[in-house]
Amino acid sequence: MAKQIKDENGNVYVQKKKFYKRWWFWLLVVLVVVFFGSGALGGSSDSSNSSDSAAKSQTSSKKKAEVNPLNKVYSVGQKASYKGYEIKVNSVKFSQGSEYNRPDSGKQFVIINITITNHTDESQDYNPFDFKLNADGNNTDLDAIDTDVDNTLDAGSLDKGASVSGNLVGEAKTSAKKLQLQYKTSFWNDNTVKFKLK
Incomplete structure (x- = not known):
């Protein structure tokens, strides 16, 4: 108080x-x-x-x-999973083409059959231009045309749990000692998932 x-x-x-x-x-x-x-x-x-x-x-x-899938080089037949997006190289074939369609001089067609599976919860886009063929350190697009190859991979979108298989066709020197398929994970960075082809 x-x-x-x-x-x-x-x-x-x-x-x-x-x-x-x-x-x-x-x-x-x-x-x-x-x-x-x-x-x-x-x-x-x-x-x-x-x-x-x-x-x-x-x-x-x-x-x-x-x-981390970015730190490993996968072999043919192995599955690589990056953030739920799974890629598997099923087979690799080499071709000299046909009488109507031949690779450039000193090169051969490299035909890579892949399967892409979407294990994420959202629809995922895929595009053959996300892949490069690396021959002894030289990256090229997989946009070669071999008329003897069916089922070439086109661009598209995969729903959750869906998968797609198709062929990617590129050209590489026949003398190349090291061949890799490289999947670029994003347009915004240089992270790649690598597959040893040769």
Whole structure:
């Protein structure tokens, strides 16, 4: 309760308690001490937990790096899955074409049969121009025309769970020692999934 004081002229003044003598001030002090005290105690255990979780995340990131499809070169017959988009090279054939349609001099047709499966929850587009033929480090489009090849892969869209198979036809030097099919995962980056063809 506030104390009342009368001066010599009869004026009444109310003398208020100083703020540090009020009950709400001490309640606030106790709450602040408890909050920071538990934070300091919890902080040390959190820091040990955070170091444990950091070690776990490093281990899991190492595991992810090991299974990251961008870090591996797949063989014919193996399936590569990138964010639910699965690609498999079924077969690779080489051809000199026919009497009406031949590859450029010193080259051969490379016919790659692939299957694409959509394991995502959304419709996914596919396009043969997302694939490149890499011959000894030289990337070329798979847009060659071999009239003897049926079922060439066209662009389209796959619903959830759907798949499509088709042939990609490119040209490479017959002397090429290393052949790869490379799938570019996005227009916006240079990430590729690689398949060893030769």
